[in-house]
Amino acid sequence: MNSVGPLPPDPLRDFFFPRGIVVIGVSRDPTRLGYGLARNVVRCSPAPVHLVHPEGGEWQGRTLHRAVSEVPRPVDLALLLLPAAKVADALRESAQAGVRAAIVESGGFREAGEAGARLEAELAAVARECGVRLIGPNCIGVVDTHLPLDTTFLPPRDDRAGTIAFVSHSGATCSAMLERALLEGWGFSRVISLGNQADVGEAEALLSLAHDPHTQAIALYLEGIQDGERFLAAARGVAQVKPIVALKVGRSAEGQRAARSHTGALASSDRAVEAAFAHCGILRAHTVEEMIVLARGLAHLKPSSGPRVAILTNAGGPGVMAADLLGEKGLELAQISAGTRARLAERLPLAAARGNPVDMLASAGAAEHAECARLLLEEAATDALIVTIVPPPMHDVVAVAEALSPILRSAVKPAAVCIMGGASAAKARQRLREAGVMECGYPSEAVLAISAAWRRTAIQSPRGESLAARSSTVGGPAREKLAPLSTGKPEAIAAFELAQAIGLDCPAWQFAADEAQAADAAANVGWPVALKAVAQRVAHKSEAGGVALGLVNEGEVREAYRRMRLEVEAYAGKGAWQGALVQAMAPAGQEVIVGAVRDAQFGPLLMFGSGGKEVEGMGDVAFALAPVTLAEAEAMLWRTWAGRRLGGVRGARAANREAVLDALAAIEGLMLTHPGLLEFEVNPLIVTAHEAWAVDVRGRIEEGSGHR
């Protein structure tokens, strides 16, 4: 993401710019999907459409070819709506006729069980073998409202040409969105129903949309992600040129993952998705309606150069509602200058509120709306404008909308209008929409849209210095260092060796296999010491009585060793005991956790937060997907109380933020260069004014990957 190179060529070019289209699976029965498909594509296609039916004959005056081989060439795109068992053969025949892209809309594949999954695998193999790109199966096709092209079997619609592209794992949601847009008077540029993704997935859809000149913003509905790495690469690049908003569902189906570390236990797949979206610059929507508002905002609003919002209203209520919601969306109320306030005063009655929100009162008509909007957009202290309107009893709200439109359209700052009401409000909103102004029905929607215009600016700004740039151990230690984690050496020992290898400061330590070794080790590392059990089947040492702190002489060490062994064996069984780690006591300081876990989809996920035994319970943690920039790492710290505390709070000295960032950088480097390492965590990292000590460390390596 550091710099976005030239985009790869459009992988879906043949789907949207075919020289000819063949429909295989046409039906003569108007109640069948095969009829709807033929009807729609004949009606909406930028290229000649050829219909295939094994019986031949005619369909609405057009020839029905008996086979795809009889279709006049060139034919680049095939639309298939046949019983699942027949699709692979039809695809092969299509390829022989020159087809390079196919949309399979039939169901009965993976979604229908094992037999279907086998048919899907076969279909994918045929596509690969014949060099045909495939959308589907089990999808409703694609739509381009500008070409126009409609490859769906849905009831006929007159789609409005728009600037939002929608890519969806759910065909029904595509259909609902197309209808919703028609009802509400906005429009899509393209809709891509991905279905089972036997071949084409989200990544190709995104790359293709980057090339579409009509698409200004991209909305994604995701039920899973096919290939995390490809998705990240595509989304990172595309988000720099076209803003992306995504609704990702499936949280309710999420299982618990096995984890050895706190980081692993806390890093749910939903947190990984959250971090991945942040990493790529994808805005996350939590509901469909949020997705629509964000996408409309991104498609229609100019980018905002800051978070300062002016609110103009003709009624107190909606203005306050908007003001209340700014903060939680990362926006703030602009401080209107005295000059602008004076100019507003000239145009408004005495009782009007000239602060922010500017309440013009219900008496304000079209001229007041236009004039005040212009003043607020010209005010240097505002970055964006929200206008909230309730249709006033004495004025025509449509006239108000018409007066506002040219001002808002021509402004360089983003402006959204919310008109709360009924039929007259709907009519006024329609005028605004037709004039290209972002409008909505509730203050919360206007705030959400403006927040998108501001967040987009940050996303599309050049990325800063990487965190790795500050690490002296970039690339981490040689791979051999990982071996101990999967060999006979106790994990605790191996983890400490690894921590030291990547440059973390660990209090002096020695492994002791018996009581006498422990006493010697204590003398070597220096008093006072801590004793920590090294044992198998003990996930949390303190639960098993496996930690003794502040031992000040040999007697205490010996006694602690004996007692600890008994307790640990009682907890984990006789064979579990391996020995103890004797460690110099670290100085007092702030206890934090720094760790990383390798997400199966998205790769290393870094975590920072309040450390100690209670990490999961406190939940004071933040995640980011590696590699992070320095700014992102610092933002991670700020999102947690632990990170804010590093600056020093009441009576406590400032701790060493730099050392924490160094530790994060070292762990990031280790994870990025050692794919077999699944988890690595320092908890606590004790941070003092000048140092940071890795007091406890754990790691987990992929089974059988010790020698990768």
Place this chain on the structure above:
Amino acid sequence: MNSVGPLPPDPLRDFFFPRGIVVIGVSRDPTRLGYGLARNVVRCSPAPVHLVHPEGGEWQGRTLHRAVSEVPRPVDLALLLLPAAKVADALRESAQAGVRAAIVESGGFREAGEAGARLEAELAAVARECGVRLIGPNCIGVVDTHLPLDTTFLPPRDDRAGTIAFVSHSGATCSAMLERALLEGWGFSRVISLGNQADVGEAEALLSLAHDPHTQAIALYLEGIQDGERFLAAARGVAQVKPIVALKVGRSAEGQRAARSHTGALASSDRAVEAAFAHCGILRAHTVEEMIVLARGLAHLKPSSGPRVAILTNAGGPGVMAADLLGEKGLELAQISAGTRARLAERLPLAAARGNPVDMLASAGAAEHAECARLLLEEAATDALIVTIVPPPMHDVVAVAEALSPILRSAVKPAAVCIMGGASAAKARQRLREAGVMECGYPSEAVLAISAAWRRTAIQSPRGESLAARSSTVGGPAREKLAPLSTGKPEAIAAFELAQAIGLDCPAWQFAADEAQAADAAANVGWPVALKAVAQRVAHKSEAGGVALGLVNEGEVREAYRRMRLEVEAYAGKGAWQGALVQAMAPAGQEVIVGAVRDAQFGPLLMFGSGGKEVEGMGDVAFALAPVTLAEAEAMLWRTWAGRRLGGVRGARAANREAVLDALAAIEGLMLTHPGLLEFEVNPLIVTAHEAWAVDVRGRIEEGSGHR
């Protein structure tokens, strides 16, 4: 709230059931509000309407009386729309004519500045003096769709009679909501625009609505609360019989309050509102659209007897969207029994998902929808049903809606239908609405509505045992005990005396005015000891070097005393030092905070959370408005990590939850019986397995209230 007695009589009876209505301020000019007002009330009134105009004559064939004194009696309600300066006189004349209730719709009062505020005070005085109840000024009147009665000046509407009452501080929002309901096809029972509330406020509106047989749910839009005590009393009672949802704005305008304790600093007025709503059983909406969905859900859904929701869908996407949102609204996916799954299987294709969500696939028609909905409602393991539908290509979605309606209407469990789509979806939704079924356009709305049906059950259940019932010191100590907090005695000392008076265990302590006294005191309280500065102008002792812990002998105590005095004097000035508190060290345990702050509107607000120096930063706190039930106090604990930890976590023994509840009960009792006490806080309360020690205590008493 422990038991709801009979409701007081309807305070707004004369507004809704007048024997005659007089309109003062009629206009002949159709562009004036005075025209609209006359038009609307003549059109919609359950009683004879009389019009007054100083020039006399006729208005649309009706007599214009020259003065209210000429109007035929009885006339109970006056509608006034005159210049502000003329309203008080007109009100007096109306009262002389027998009027007992008046709605003043004119502006130009408090909202317009000082002169207006004086006019408003005069108007209120006249109303009181004449025994007239007053709604307004600066409002748009009231509407009852069943009588019908329309006292607004809004453009003419044909309101649909409904079951939701709306009470609002914003007249424009009333107007927008009335229009929105018309557009969307639902309806209000009553709308009450309160305006400036010179007399009638939210409390009376709520009480009146409790009497209205057509109102099934109440929505409130609040910009402030007129009288916290009256509001609480009214809302508590009314919420038991009619569910209430409220949108409270004004968070953005909230200032910082002066506070001496952590509790005070954290208890924002928004948190107080949150606690007050929870206390009364008011559901809080965060946006208008949430308010509408919650109110519609409460008005149309049967109460739910549990949180277990079945989801029935004809498309994967919307079903998963709904499932994903259940958790954050306190709901869960029901576990459908094997028997029901088998019966579903009989009616569905093989590829259908019979888990939960039950995905019938797009092929499902009206009969499948009805049958599966019936099975899921009959399933013992479900408490509620959500049906999500995307209009299927092969079926008429209106027919689906018609088939579902009788099943959902007659069920004893609540059921909400979400139809995502365009025109056909809108038509199907209308059918459901007409049949009295809760419907919406997005899965999130269905989840929100069902969550309201479940929360209402908890709200309207009998309240359990009060927390106070467990306190041995109910009522708190005699008032004299508070005196020290406002007299010359150092606050720290007085606060400890108070803590002991209400039965909290404090480690043994003595006040020491000099080094020698400190040494003696230490010997008396027992080693080891803590030394804590008693000084003026020191808000947080540790910041000023005013805390020394674990002193083990006389030398250490003397040395600590000398050093502390120097540091505190350097921090707070020479005269600040008063002495030191010598305190036996408490045993180790979990540090929590228990406190209370008196909210100016709502009274004592209790707080519990993670204690120590970092209370504000960690923000691990929960609030509840006193008096609380035992269940509410326990819920407060559960909302915090500190409270969940009391049960014992990894390696730590369970702490004494009972002692924490006792401390909360004692502090609640103290606050309830001593109105002059503004803040009282124990931080930390150190909780061990069997005890709880109040290690530091602070209090603040109202200036000049020491002897109350």
